[in-house]
Amino acid sequence: MTHEFIKILDRYHYYKNKNEKTVLASVVALNGSSYRSVGVRMLISESGEITGAISAGCIEKNILKESAVVFSNGCARMFQYDGRLRLGCEGMLHILIEPLQLPVATLTILKTCLKKRFYFNIVSQYHLAQETHNCLGSYIAYDDKKFKLHERLRLKSVAKKYSQEIPPVFRLIIIGDEYDAFKLATCAENIGWQVTIVVKRITEGLDKNIEATDTILIQEEQLAFGDFDERTALVLMTHNYARDLYFLERLEPVNVCYFGILGPAKRKERLYYDLMEKWPEKDFLFFNTLYAPVGLDIGAETPEEIAIAIVAEILTVIRDKKPIMLKNKTEAIHS
Numbered sequence: 001m002t003h004e005f006i007k008i009l010d011r012y013h014y015y016k017n018k019n020e021k022t023v024l025a026s027v028v029a030l031n032g033s034s035y036r037s038v039g040v041r042m043l044i045s046e047s048g049e050i051t052g053a054i055s056a057g058c059i060e061k062n063i064l065k066e067s068a069v070v071f072s073n074g075c076a077r078m079f080q081y082d083g084r085l086r087l088g089c090e091g092m093l094h095i096l097i098e099p100l101q102l103p104v105a106t107l108t109i110l111k112t113c114l115k116k117r118f119y120f121n122i123v124s125q126y127h128l129a130q131e132t133h134n135c136l137g138s139y140i141a142y143d144d145k146k147f148k149l150h151e152r153l154r155l156k157s158v159a160k161k162y163s164q165e166i167p168p169v170f171r172l173i174i175i176g177d178e179y180d181a182f183k184l185a186t187c188a189e190n191i192g193w194q195v196t197i198v199v200k201r202i203t204e205g206l207d208k209n210i211e212a213t214d215t216i217l218i219q220e221e222q223l224a225f226g227d228f229d230e231r232t233a234l235v236l237m238t239h240n241y242a243r244d245l246y247f248l249e250r251l252e253p254v255n256v257c258y259f260g261i262l263g264p265a266k267r268k269e270r271l272y273y274d275l276m277e278k279w280p281e282k283d284f285l286f287f288n289t290l291y292a293p294v295g296l297d298i299g300a301e302t303p304e305e306i307a308i309a310i311v312a313e314i315l316t317v318i319r320d321k322k323p324i325m326l327k328n329k330t331e332a333i334h335s
Helices: 002-017 060-073 104-115 179-190 241-251 265-278 285-289 303-318
Strands: 022-032 041-045 050-052 077-082 091-099 120-126 137-142 145-148 160-166 171-175 194-199 216-219 232-236 258-261
Touching: 002 022, 002 041, 002 050, 002 104, 022 060, 022 120, 022 160, 041 060, 060 077, 060 091, 091 120, 091 137, 104 137, 171 179, 179 194, 179 303, 232 241, 232 303, 241 265, 258 265, 258 303
Parallel strands: 171 194, 171 232, 194 216, 232 258
Antiparallel strands: 022 041, 022 091, 041 050, 077 091, 120 137, 120 160, 137 145
């Protein structure tokens, strides 16, 4: 959800420069099932524009109406939406609607945290009752400090608190500059990941292959091997055996949550034995954790479908899920 929060911050900054008020709606509690889980947010401008979504679009109009009260009196309020009556989702959503009033200093701190890939928390004080009160609202918790999201919020002990950790935005590094690498970048960026493509050389017109707008192109020598973390996935797809061997020699010590290689299983074995022959003093134990061949077996054939299979596998790894059809799942979809 980090990428959604970034979009909300960017849009808030836009409205702030226009001197237009905004409110933030957050799902802070849920009884039963819903389209999305607790912690989703949306921004509403005074002119009625919406950034983000709490559901598939069925609740947003109701929240828009409720936000009018917050715009008029400047006080946070709770709103309950019973999905059992209208949606058939069998869930009751408890939604906190509050003015969003971030000083420039707070915005700067948040943007610094996001850029430097620091963790912080958004803590929401709420009641289950549908009411308006100055103890309702949220604050940012970072480095033992609290930054209120609206001026009237009173930081105090309340009956309910929801704390959500905001991790660094998920990052995908793709090593390779063939057609399928750009399709993977587009697929990954569409779900909010930060994408970097590592190419052999940046040639004129190469960026035209990128349908995604925020993907970064860098040359091989610009890749900082020590700049990876547990929120980084790495996919090696150069379509060149010698280049794959070159990168595997240098990527041995990296700390990433997912490392996949394009190509058949026999190719992975050959890479391993060639590396062992060249560097017999190394153990290359990280080969045991490689995802090769990369991707889930969903019958993918085209580059676009292969991109979906790779992204799906990465999601199952980082979410610690075993891929199954939802019709065969016995417990709730959202844990």
